[in-house]
Amino acid sequence: GESVGLHLPTLSVQEGDNSIINCAYSNSASDYFIWYKQESGKGPQFIIDIRSNMDKRQGQRVTVLLNKTVKHLSLQIAATQPGDSAVYFCAENRDGGYQKVTFGTGTKLQVIP
C-alpha cells in the first residue's frame, strides 16, 4: 500500500503476472478517485477513475476496486508488462474542486522480465 514515508513501497512482479496496488484513502466523504501512473522523469498520466457509487470499474488491462467500508482502493493490472514499471498513486476528491483533491505518495511497480 501507499506510504507517507520517504521510501516508496515497492511491488516486484514477474512479467505476465497480475499486479495489485493498494491505496488507503483518508476521507470517508471522498466521492471520486483516480489512479495515475508516473514513469521516471515524466509527468503523471491518468489511468482510470471511479466514483463512489460504483465498486468496480474496468479499463484496458486495468481494474479499479473501491471498498468504501474500509476506505480502500486497489488497482489491478492484468498480464503485467515491462512498460508498466512506474510509480502508481491514487487521488481522492471530495465534492469536486481542486482544493479537495488529495494525492497519495505512490507505490513503485517493478516488472521482472
Add this chain to the structure above:
Amino acid sequence: NAGVTQTPKFQVLKTGQSMTLQCAQDMNHEYMSWYRQDPGMGLRLIHYSVGAGITDQGEVPNGYNVSRSTTEDFPLRLLSAAPSQTSVYFCASSAQQPGEKLFFGSGTQLSVL
C-alpha cells in the same frame, strides 16, 4: 496534439532570483493548475484557474504568483526563489470538474541554491 507543454525542463536558481515557469495546453481545457512534487509527499496544489482571468490559491501558494490571460497559458512565477522551493513542478489541465482527470505536463525540475 501536444497536450500540456512545460518549459524549461531543468532550472537552477540562486536564492533571491525570480523566474517564470511556462505552461501551455492545446486541448482547450478550462481548468489548469500547478503542483509541486517533493520526495515522500503527494502532489501539493500551488495555484489553480477555472478559466481565463480567474485564479485562486491552493495549499502552498506562498512565494508564487500566477495569471491566466488566455485559455491556453498558465505561467507560474517565483517572486524571490528560496531553497525551500527546490522541487519538481507540474502543470496540469482538465476538461471536466476542477481536479478531475488531470492531464499533466512533463515537469520542471527546479533547484534553488
